[in-house]
Amino acid sequence: MEHPSDDKPAPGGDFLLSARAYQRLRAMIVTGILPGGSLVQERRLAEQLALSRTPVRDALGRLEGERMLQRQGRLLFVATVSIQEVISIFDVRRLIESQAARRAAQHMNDATIESLMALERDHAAPACADPGAMDEDHWRRDDLFHTAIAQATANLEIERIVAELRQRTRMFGATRLPCRVERGRNEHRAILDAIRARNPDEAAALMTQHIDAAQGAIVASITAGDIETPSPIPPTPTHGRQSP
Structure with missing residues (x-):
């Protein structure tokens, strides 16, 4: 019987296996199962996913190209998103998503x-005091809202940029982002009201306020000392070598 970590591709199934490995590894990164700064070991991940090393290697290369992984010498780490970077991300999102809402x-x-209105109306927002307030259901609904608005532009570059910036926001850490579930839902509803009323200026202004409020909550948490600085990726060792 073939061992999951054997470096042997499945005949005719390379693309599907690589896609499966990519989706699972990406989910592990954005949900923090593989936290920022952690060492990525191809063989161990292949065993964990019960896949051969070839599709895992392909997936890791793709994730590195998307800046979700970062190489230091021969070693590969999960990328970290700094406080300054996440604040800058919101600056860019403000410009792009306000025009997308317009x-x-x-x-x-x-x-x-x-x-989208039904999604926001039917969503029972958890209390921010709950440990799982920023849970998968919240992220899924938030993604649907922002993705749908980006898609309404019929501009693939806007869709791609918004998706990438949201992905890096998520990598900053769900447990480190201030909880704004109820406020965010109310802001979503106001934006959708403006879109339904076919009021481009109001929709753009409300989206700007929405992004500013999220960024402002992060700045306030930093000032209060509630957000910890992410662990940096360690420097490349000068002696010895670790096997992949």
Whole structure:
């Protein structure tokens, strides 16, 4: 029987196995199972995922290209997102997503608007005191909202940039981002009201306020000392070598 870590691709299934490895590893990174700064070991991950090393290696290369992994010499680490970077990310998101909301008010179809309204209306937001307040369900709904608005622009570059910036925001750490679940939901509803009313200026202004509020909460938490600085990636060792 073939061992999961044997370096042998599955005939005819290379692409599907690589895609599966990519999706699972990406999820492990954004949810913090593989935290920022942790060492990535190809053989160990292949065994953990019950896959051969070839699709895992392909997936790691793709994740490195997306800046989710960072190489130090021969070693590969999960990338860290600094406080300054996440603040800068919100600066860029403000510019892009406000214009996306403006276009959504002009072009988003009624069915999509009503679907998003129902999503926000039916979402029972957890209390911020709960340890799992920023849970997977929250992130999924938040992704659906922001992704739908980006898609309404019919601009693939805007969709790609928004997705990448949100991914890096998530990598900053769900447990380190200030909980704004209820406030965020109310802000989403106001934006959708403006989009449904076909008011581009109002939609853009409300999206700007939404992004500013999220960024402001992070700055306030930093000032209060509630956010810890992420662990840096260790320097490349000068002696010895670790096997992959």
